[in-house]
Structures are given as structure tokens and as C-alpha cells.
Amino acid sequence: MDCIVLAGNRENYRSVAREDNKAFLKVGGRSILHIILEELRAVDRVDRVLVVGPKDRLQEEVGTHLVAAYPKPLLFYQQGRNLVENILGTVAASATGVTDRVVMVIPSDIPLITCEELNQFIDRCDMDAYDYVGGITSAHVLARYAPQADQPGVTMATFRLNSGSYRVSNLHLVRPAAVKRADYIRQTYALRYQKQLANIAKMWLVLLGLLWRVPTAPFYFLVAQGARHCEVWGYQRLAKYLSGFVTLSRAEGYISSILGTRFKVVETDFGGAAVDVDNEADYHTISRRFDEWRRMQRRRLT
Template sequence: MDVPYQFKQFDAVVVAGEGLHSYQVLHQHKAFLGIENRSVVSYVLDALIKAQSVRNIYVVGKQRALREHLLRDGIDLDQPKPITLLEQKQSLYENVWFAYMESLPEPVPESHLENSIYKDKALLVVPCDSPLITPHEIDYFTAHADIEHYDYVLGLTPEKALKPFYPRKGQPGIKMAYLHLKEDKYRINNMHLVKPGRIQNRHYIQTMYQYRYQRDIKNVVRFGVELFKKDCYRGYRFYLCLLVCLMCARLKLDRVADWFRRWVPKRHLEAWVSQGLKTRFTGLVTPFPGATLDIDNNRDFEVMKLRFQDWRQSLRDLVERYPLPEDVSAQTALSRSPVPSQLNTSGTDIETVR
């Protein structure tokens, strides 16, 4: 990879709010779905606790419900890392911004943030519904993220990394929609390393989140209208090509999709997103699918429960194939301490394509 390996630590934010644009599974909040007698959000916290690149953890949602589920699952809110529960606001954008402001070492008025030394503080933002996310995956992502030259690093998982989790004869699986780019087909992997103070058009993120579920054709149209109004039609060809590829993939017209994705080079799409958000944006491709395998609907949840142990083992096997940088591994070995957790593993919802 082009980015040099570095060992860096960040505060992490788990977005676990229940709002107007969040999706429920089996008529309940996804964070509190149970897999092997533990809440999905607890598996996410297990990984963050063990990840060496994570310093403090903030969970934004309904405080009372979060506290009850986490304590029941044996999550210690004080050690080995402090976990702060924050009451949710009205939107995803507000939740992340609230956590960012709470994570600052000292109170800073929002009006003074532009000239503050904390405007370059980066947060790792992860969702509450990716129970297969691993400490190794988190550390790998943060070690390769070029946070010196970018203000927003979004994780991408290539299709080949997700194929082992597809449905097979006699075995259920999960098959997702992709972002069809010239270089490859990618799935947004739900990890975001972002400097909130450096994104001028932060409110655009809420629009992206609001219309992220693009299996619903109404969301496709609404997102396109909102996008074109803000973008003054400059990036219309990117959106239309991505949309055509998505539709062709559903109709199993792969050759047609491959022809259209030639018009969407990754670096051009990154430049367009950077311009829209008024920040420095990039997508970081990683080989790990754990964070990508989130829970979107009832069927995915039933499959996740059934294949949970098999898939965790598959993810553990990837650790040897994609080790951490040498300097990270050395420091990890020196600083690792036992973590009281039931999760036995080795170790950027701004999703616009579903």
C-alpha cells in the first residue's frame, strides 16, 4: 500500500442511536439483538476494547437501555478502557458531533473550534450492528489510514473478500450490493476515521445516511434529487453510472455493469466527494470483511446467528494472511493485557449503496 505503516491511537464512537432513519430488525433496535446470549453491540465493544489503536470509547444511543444490556453482557464501563454512554440526539450527524465535542480534553465553544488545536482530532466511528468486527481488523484499518493527508478515511472491502460469506448449496449466507468502481467492486465496510472539525459540509452526511438504503427505489430518486441540488449537477455522471451498475447487478447483467463502471475511477469519485463535503476524502481498501457484515434485515440476522461461529473462525484465519505492521505488532505484544470478555477472537452509517 502507498500509506506508510504507523501506530496511532484514536478515540472511538459507536453509533447506536434509534432515530427516524434507523432500521429495526424483528421490531427491535439492532444494537440489542441477541446472538448467543449477548447483544450485538457488546460484540462491537469487545473488539474496540481489545484493539490497540483505540483509546477511549463513546457509545451514543439510549443511555438507560445501553447500560442495562452492556452490564448484563459483562461489559465493564470503567476498565480496561473507559466507556462513556451518551444520550442520543436527533440525527446521526448530531450524534457523532456530540461525541466528538465530548471527547475533547477540555470544553471548547463550537464557534472557537475553527481556531482550536483540536480541529485536527480524528475519531474512529463504527456502527452498532457489526458483531463480526475484530480487533485485528480495526488495528489494520487505523494503521493504514493516512490521516496526515486526509480528513475522512472510509473503509472499503473488495468483493473477493466477501464471496466466502455468500449463500452456497446447503449453507445460507449474505450477499450484498456493491459500489461499482473502475478498479473493482467494493462494499463500504462501516469504519470511518474522520476529523469532524475539518468537514465543512458536515450536514450533507445526514442526507447520505437518510437515503442510504437503496433497495428502496424511492430512496434512490430522493437521494439523486438532493445530491443534484447540492452539487449543481457536476457529479451527475458518477451517480448515474453507480445507479445503473446497481440495477444491472440486480438483473444479473454483469457485463453491462462492468462497462458502465469504467466511467467511475476511484480517485475521481474521491475528488467529487471531497468537493461536496469540502474536506479531504479517500477510500481505504482493506482485506477484512468483519465490519462489513452488518445486520440489515430479519433474514441477515437469522443467517448471522446460524453461521456466527463458522464466520468468526474464518475471520481469525485471515489474521495470519494479513498481519499488522511490524512496529504495531511489537507494541501490541508489550502493551497487551488480559481483557475480561466473552469474545474469544484473535486480534467509517453513512452507507449510500445497499
């Protein structure tokens, strides 16, 4: 299996700490890209690592020595205009002759990812039954990284379902040839910051444009947003009532219809993949507590 590491910095990209590419931010003395490559080294089912972004700078950052010493092929590709171009372009450029191959896709701004979480995610994905599996993490797990009385933390936005609150965890296993309408991935990725009212409105417009294919999807999205905001604003009883209509299976069905593929969600238990570097405050917090959180992750394994 190939793993595509998305290290591009084009469409809708957000700079952090004066760095226009988060893959090069330093955490614990190493770039986030180096941390991710080190964890991927220990994922046996990943046969090749394909890094896409500003190719020359990525190769300079990694260095010829690491590439030569890496235990599996480590290849670099020049980025395209957007997320979907980066994925599909890399798949095409690295073609192995298998037209329906499955690839793992991860971003380059998750310094707390571990090989154990990557392995757990792969173990739980049934790629015979599905063509696209996305990862989620529960709010209960993410609480390990939240602020404490005497320590800063990272508070991640979650979405409320009838079974609990979750966050998309940045892990994807996909058979690109089986996704008929991949451009919707690009659109939703561009609107991923759902704390912003403008992005919520734009997402609503995207869904309204899909009424003919999934007539109830916009109303489902509206109820889901209502449940999430009621939870944030402290109206827990109303949030619980609204979330009773928001089930994971229905969400999976809507996404399958929109993308034209067989979609499934898989939960992982570590949390590192969901803690991404979204802003400067989170970056400084992760940098400050990185070693401590790494020890916490290792303790949970034992």
C-alpha cells in the first residue's frame, strides 16, 4: 500500500507562525514532516511513501541521506492546484499498473500521529466492502489533549451525533478510481473550518445544489449544525434532542451518494491524528507539551 503525505500549500491554505507550509514547522526539534516519516517507517503495510508539495523544498528538507537510509521507497512529487489534483496526480505519476489500488492519504500537520494509530486505522478498514474510509476520534479521547488547570491544551471542534461527539481525524484510506465525484472532496475541504459562519453558509449552498441527488441532505446538515452549536452554547438538553436525529449510518449514506462511492467511517482510539496544527496558538501548545503527550500516548499502549 502507498501512503500519500499531503504537504502542499496552495488552494485555501493557512500559514502558521509565519511559515507558509506547516510540514516544515519544528516540533520537538524536528519538522512535522520528519516526525510523520519516522512514524510511517514502522507501518509495515505501507510499502511506499509519496510526498506531494513544493518538491524541491521537500527534498531539501528531508535530505538525500534520509532518503537513502529509509527502509521503503520515499518519493516526492510537485504539487498541483488543489487537494484533489495532488492526490490524483500523485496516484497517476506513481502508477503501479493496478488500476483499483488502495492508498492511504494523510496531511502533513499532525505531529502527534503515531505508527500505532496508523496501524489501528488500517486494521479497522474493510476495503473489500468499501472504497473510501475516513477516520474519526471521539471527544472523550480528545479530552486528553484539552487545557488543564495548570497547563495549556488544544480544544478541537467536534460534531455531535446520537452516539456522541466526534472529530474527523485526518486519516483516509481510499480507492481513487472508485470515487466518481471527487471534486466534492475539494469543495468540502475548502470549507472545513465550520466554526466560521461564512463556511457554514457556503456548505449549505453546496448541499442545496445536490437536492436532486440527496434531497434530505441539506436538512440533515442543518440539524447536525444545530446540535453542535447547542452543545457549544451549553444547551445540552436541546443538543441531545437534535443529535438523536443525526446518526453515523445516515451520514455515511449521504456521503456515499454525494461522492458516488462506498463510504465508511472508522474510529481510532489514540487522538493524535485528529490534533492538527490549525493556528499559531495550537502550534505553540503542541510544541510545549509534545514530549509530555508522546509519553502519555506510549503509556496508553502498555
